Amino acid sequence: xxxxxxxxxxxxxxxxxxxxxxxxxxxxxxxxxxxxxxxxxxxxxxxxxxxxxxxxxxxxxxxxxxxxxxxxxxxxxxxxxxxxxxxxxxxxxxxxxxxxxxxxxxxxxxxxxxxxxxxxxxxxxxxxxxxxxxxxxxxxxxxxxxxxxxxxxxxxxxxxxxxxxxxxxxxxxxxxxxxxxxxxxxxxxxxxxxxxxxxxxxxxxxxxxxxxxxxxxxxxxxxxxxxxxxxxxxxxxxxxxxxxxxxxxxxxxxxxxxxxxxxxxxxxxxxxxxxxxxxxxxxxxxxxxxxxxxxxxxxxxxxxxxxxxxxxxxxxxxxxxxxxxxxxxxxxxxxxxxxxxxxxxxxxxxxxxxxxxxxxxxxxxxxxxxxxxxxxxxxxxxxxxxxxxxxxxxxxxxxxxxxxxxxxxx
Numbered sequence: 001x002x003x004x005x006x007x008x009x010x011x012x013x014x015x016x017x018x019x020x021x022x023x024x025x026x027x028x029x030x031x032x033x034x035x036x037x038x039x040x041x042x043x044x045x046x047x048x049x050x051x052x053x054x055x056x057x058x059x060x061x062x063x064x065x066x067x068x069x070x071x072x073x074x075x076x077x078x079x080x081x082x083x084x085x086x087x088x089x090x091x092x093x094x095x096x097x098x099x100x101x102x103x104x105x106x107x108x109x110x111x112x113x114x115x116x117x118x119x120x121x122x123x124x125x126x127x128x129x130x131x132x133x134x135x136x137x138x139x140x141x142x143x144x145x146x147x148x149x150x151x152x153x154x155x156x157x158x159x160x161x162x163x164x165x166x167x168x169x170x171x172x173x174x175x176x177x178x179x180x181x182x183x184x185x186x187x188x189x190x191x192x193x194x195x196x197x198x199x200x201x202x203x204x205x206x207x208x209x210x211x212x213x214x215x216x217x218x219x220x221x222x223x224x225x226x227x228x229x230x231x232x233x234x235x236x237x238x239x240x241x242x243x244x245x246x247x248x249x250x251x252x253x254x255x256x257x258x259x260x261x262x263x264x265x266x267x268x269x270x271x272x273x274x275x276x277x278x279x280x281x282x283x284x285x286x287x288x289x290x291x292x293x294x295x296x297x298x299x300x301x302x303x304x305x306x307x308x309x310x311x312x313x314x315x316x317x318x319x320x321x322x323x324x325x326x327x328x329x330x331x332x333x334x335x336x337x338x339x340x341x342x343x344x345x346x347x348x349x350x351x352x353x354x355x356x357x358x359x360x361x362x363x364x365x366x367x368x369x370x371x372x373x374x375x376x377x378x379x380x381x382x383x384x385x386x387x388x389x390x391x392x393x394x395x396x397x398x399x400x401x402x403x404x405x406x407x408x409x410x
Contacts, residue, residue: 025084025095025388026129027350027379030304030343031292032204032263033127033151033180037310037339038102039063041078041370041396045358046314047335049286051272052233054168054214057400059106061120062270063235064170065212067106067160068114074106078370078396088386097128101394114162118172124152127180140193145185152178152204152242166217172210176242176265179203197251204263206242210235229276237268237290244298261298266291280320285313292342306344312337314356331360333372341378345385352378358394367399 028034039062043050049062059076060066078101086093104120131146155177160170184198214233241262248257267290274284292305314335320328339352354376361369372394379387 025086025378025390026131026386027341027343027345027388028127029129029131029146029148029182030345031295031302032125032265033148035125035290035308035342036123037288038122041076041102041372041394041398042316042331042333042358042360043314044078044372044374044394045333045335045356045360045370046284046312046316047286047337047354047356048310048312048314049270049272049288050274050284051212051235051270051286051288052214052231052274052284053272053282054216054231054233057398059104059118059120059398061102061104061118061122061156061172063212063214063233063272064118064158064160064172064210065168065214065233065235067116067118067158067170068162068168068214070106070108070116071111072366072400073108074398074400075104076106076396076398077103078394080392080394082390082392084388084390086386086388087381089381089384095128095130097126099123101396114160114168116160118156118158118160120154120156120158122154122156124154124174124176124178126151141189142193143187143189145183147183148181150178150180152176154208158210166215168214168216170212170214172212174208174210175205176208177203177205197249199249199251200246202244202246204242204244206240206265208237208240208265210237212236230273231275232273233271235268235270237270239267240265246298259298263297264295266295276318280318282316282318283314284316285311287311290342304345305342306349307340308342309340310337311339319360319362329362331368333358333360339378346383348380348383348385350379350385352376363397364399366401367397370394370396370398 039050040059050060051063054066054069056069056071059074080101081098084095102122107117109115127148127150129148133144135142135144154174156172156174158172162168180202182200186196212235216231241264244261244263246259270288272286276282288310291307293307295302295305317332319331335356337354341350343350354374356374358372363369374392377389381387
C-alpha cells in the first residue's frame with residue numbers, strides 16, 4: 001500500500017504572487033481588508049473625507065467637530081455599487097459589489113452652543129476576493145483557491161460642542177464588530193499527497209474613539225490675514241484593538257482549532273482645510289495617515305502592511321436655492337486623490353489614484369439626492385501582482401426637519 005502524505009500547512013499558506021486569476025480586489029485579504037474612507041455623501045463627490053468641512057445641512061462622519069453647524073434634525077442614508085476589473089498575468093476578471101454605505105441621524109440639541117448628537121452606522125472595512133493559482137513548492141504542484149468575505153462595521157454615537165463662535169470640538173465613540181470568513185482549498189496533482197480544505201471564521205469586536213476639532217478663524221488671526229470663510233479641522237482616531245474569536249477547521253486533519261486574542265488598530269490622523277469664495281464655491285483638501293506596519297494579530301506581527309497615506313482635494317459649486325433654473329439649484333462637485341494603501345506585497349507598495357464627481361439634486365424643500373461617481377486604479381501588474389480598475393457609484397438621500405421647537409401656549 002502506498003501511503004498518502006500531507007505537505008506542511010505552513011508551506012502551503014505562503015502566498016507569493018497571485019497571478020493566475022482574481023475575482024474581486026485581492027488586496028482586501030490583508031489586515032482588516034479594504035478600509036472604507038467615507039466622510040459623507042457630500043464629501044464622496046469631492047474626492048474624500050471632509051476633515052475641514054462644516055455646514056448647516058451637513059453630517060460630517062470624518063470629523064465630529066463638523067457636526068456643530070447643524071441647524072435642523074437631519075437624516076442621511078446612502079448605498080454604493082462598485083464594479084471592478086482585475087488584471088493579472090495577462091488575464092482579467094470582473095467583480096461587482098453593492099451594499100449600505102452609511103445611515104446616520106444628526107440631532108441639534110442646542111444650536112447656540114453647537115451641541116449636536118450623532119447616531120450612525122457604516123462599514124469600517126470590507127473583504128471580498130476569490131483567487132486561484134497554480135503553485136509549485138519543492139517539486140510538488142498544487143492548484144489553490146482562496147476566498148474571503150466579510151469585514152467590520154461601525155456603530156457610532158457622536159457629540160459636538162462650540163466653546164465659542166470660531167472654535168468647535170467633538171467626539172465619536174464607535175463599536176466595531178464583524179465577522180471575516182476565509183477559505184482555502186488545495187488540490188494536488190500528485191495522488192501521493194492529500195488534498196486539503198482550510199476554513200477560518202473570525203469574529204471581531206471592540207471600541208474606537210475619534211476626537212475632532214475645527215477652527216474658523218476671523219479674517220485676521222495672530223497678525224495673519226486669512227481668507228473669509230476659511231476653516232481647518234483635525235481628527236484623531238485613537239489606537240485600539242479588537243477582541244478576536246477565531247475558529248479554524250482543517251479538513252485533512254478533521255480538526256477544529258479555536259484561538260482567542262486581539263488585533264491592533266493603529267492611530268489615524270486626519271487634517272483638512274476648506275474655504276469658500278465668491279459666496280458660492282468651496283475648495284477643500286485633506287490628508288489622512290494611519291501606520292499599519294506595526295500591526296499585530298493574535299499576538300503575531302502582520303506581514304505585508306505599511307503606513308497608509310491618503311490625500312485628496314475637491315471643489316464644489318454651491319446651489320442657488322431661490323433660482324428658477326433647475327440647473328442653478330443643483331450642487332456640482334469634482335475631486336481627485338492619491339492613496340498609498342496599507343498593503344505592500346513582495347516589496348512592492350500598492351498605490352491608488354482616483355477622480356470623483358458628484359451632484360446634489362433638490363427633490364423637496366429640505367431634501368436632496370446625492371449622487372457621486374469615483375473612478376480609480378489600484379496596484380500594478382508588475383512583479384506578478386494585480387491591478388484593479390474600478391467605478392464606484394454612491395447614491396444617497398438626505399433630508400431635514402425642525403425638532404425641539406418650543407411653541408407658546410395660548
